[in-house]
Amino acid sequence: MLRWLIGGSREPQGLAEKSPLQTIGEEQTQNPYTELLVLKTHHDIVRFLVQLDDYRFASAGDDGLVVVWNAQTGEKLLELNGHTQKITAITTFPSLEASEEKNQLILTASADRTVIVWNCDTGRQIQKVSCFQSTVKCLTVLQRPDVWLSGGNDLCVWNRRLDLLCKTGHLSDTGKKSQGISALIEIPKNCVVAAVGKELIIFRLVAPTEGSLEWDIVEIKRLLDHQDNILSLANVNDLSFVTGSHVGELIIWDVLDWTLQACERNFWNPAPQLDSQQEIKLSQKPNDVSINHFTWDEENVFVAVGRGLYVYNLQMKRVIACQKTAHDSSVLHVAKLPNRQLISCSEDGSVRIWELCEKQQLAAEPVPTGFFNMWGFGRVNKQASQPVKKQQENVTSCLLLIGDLIGHSSSVEMFLYFEDHGLVTCSADHLIILWKNGERESGLRSLKLFQKLEENGDLYLSV
Numbered sequence: 183m184l185r186w187l188i189g190g191s192r193e194p195q196g197l198a199e200k201s202p203l204q205t206i207g208e209e210q211t212q213n214p215y216t217e218l219l220v221l222k223t224h225h226d227i228v229r230f231l232v233q234l235d236d237y238r239f240a241s242a243g244d245d246g247l248v249v250v251w252n253a254q255t256g257e258k259l260l261e262l263n264g265h266t267q268k269i270t271a272i273t274t275f276p277s278l279e280a281s282e283e284k285n286q287l288i289l290t291a292s293a294d295r296t297v298i299v300w301n302c303d304t305g306r307q308i309q310k311v312s313c314f315q316s317t318v319k320c321l322t323v324l325q326r327p328d329v330w331l332s333g334g335n336d337l338c339v340w341n342r343r344l345d346l347l348c349k350t351g352h353l354s355d356t357g358k359k360s361q362g363i364s365a366l367i368e369i370p371k372n373c374v375v376a377a378v379g380k381e382l383i384i385f386r387l388v389a390p391t392e393g394s395l396e397w398d399i400v401e402i403k404r405l406l407d408h409q410d411n412i413l414s415l416a417n418v419n420d421l422s423f424v425t426g427s428h429v430g431e432l433i434i435w436d437v438l439d440w441t442l443q444a445c446e447r448n449f450w451n452p453a454p455q456l457d458s459q460q461e462i463k464l465s466q467k468p469n470d471v472s473i474n475h476f477t478w479d480e481e482n483v484f485v486a487v488g489r490g491l492y493v494y495n496l497q498m499k500r501v502i503a504c505q506k507t508a509h510d511s512s513v514l515h516v517a518k519l520p521n522r523q524l525i526s527c528s529e530d531g532s533v534r535i536w537e538l539c540e541k542q543q544l545a546a547e548p549v550p551t552g553f554f555n556m557w558g559f560g561r562v563n564k565q566a567s568q569p570v571k572k573q574q575e576n577v578t579s580c581l582l583l584i585g586d587l588i589g590h591s592s593s594v595e596m597f598l599y600f601e602d603h604g605l606v607t608c609s610a611d612h613l614i615i616l617w618k619n620g621e622r623e624s625g626l627r628s629l630k631l632f633q634k635l636e637e638n639g640d641l642y643l644s645v
């Protein structure tokens with residue numbers, strides 16, 4: 183049964199559904215998200231959210247549905263039906279700059295081995311490709327050559343008319359333990375990086391020339407530095423891209439020559455004292471150190487490692503802050519918010535907001551009380567050993583929990599942040615929740631009330 187946290191206590195779902203808008207409570211003074219809207223349309227796990235513009239987003243999941251929503255009101259705008267199995271990838275497909283019609287398009291891939299192009303303004307299915315030999319796991323749109331790529335057991339290049347331009351052969355890592363592409367990004371020099379098992383494969387896209395009228399995609403290099411399957415891959419700036427693996431390896435790569443710039447394998451011990459292979463053996467479960475996701479800013483990479491959150495400084499090339507048990511289960515998604523804040527979600531159904539504080543700043547602030555101490559946050563371990571003290575000396579900052587959003591009853595897969603409309607989360611409980619800034623929403627309601635009174639003349643009458 184779905185349960186909500188309302189004013190610090192839990193109530194049955196039936197009570198929460200009396201009104202679509204619920205108040206979370208006032209114990210968390212630094213948490214602005216004190217109101218929520220529950221959106222119900224999906225009837226299976228909702229795995230994907232993608233932002234379309236400043237006020238719209240699309241959701242997709244295991245029921246094969248794609249739904250377009252208004253992020254401000256929670257109104258369902260469109261329901262896109264076309265896939266017969268679960269959605270495996272989704273991405274926006276920007277309109278051409280020279281095009282007269284500026285329609286918002288998206289690409290969706292499914293386990294039914296099809297890819298569909300949708301018009302999110304009309305809900306129309308523009309075109310469908312169904313010639314795949316395997317499930318497409320990732321989609322990437324390249325702006326400059328104006329093509330898009332699909333990754334599965336092979337890598338295919340397509341134009342906007344969904345004509346197949348070229349493709350690779352069947353892909354697998356050297357050990358043949360893992361087949362197919364799990365992640366894909368664009369890098370300079372008309373190249374892309376594909377994660378295949380524990381390897382990274384660099385491909386170069388060759389456009390037609392006078393000598394050759396056909397497109398081609400050529401394998402350039404394989405990077406073999408990871409010891410286990412790569413789970414995360416992303417560009418972090420103009421100079422670097424980052425990868426994270428199943429055994430907790432974070433590697434920073436040069437985006438131009440593809441050389442290894444830095445490597446961190448000591449997330450469960452920010453003060454590296456033991457051999458990396460020895461530390462891997464100390465982990466009881468592989469999931470304890472799996473890097474499921476990361477985000478970044480100009481200075482740091484914020485890494486979800488097992489149940490913990492770690493802040494890796496790109497200039498210092500080391501961990502500067504960590505929260506080893508940020509959640510009770512694996513952290514699935516993490517994002518940077520304004521004002522040095524971070525948000526994370528987990529398999530345990532929780533969504534938490536963190537503030538990155540300097541150690542001196544943290545020492546001057548009071549220890550959190552009340553709700554957070556129920557879970558042990560802010561407590562000091564008096565039996566801390568000497569190695570822990572050395573770790574603390576190496577860690578110059580700290581992640582302080584400032585908000586705990588409890589509304590989902592199952593694993594929270596990911597979220598979106600809208601500057602003006604709050605947070606959007608999706609979950610294995612089939613629900614989407616809009617988390618609203620309570621103070622802002624209250625001000626908007628008051629403004630609408632005054633405007634309505636003024637229109638009716640009631641405001642002047644009361645005066």
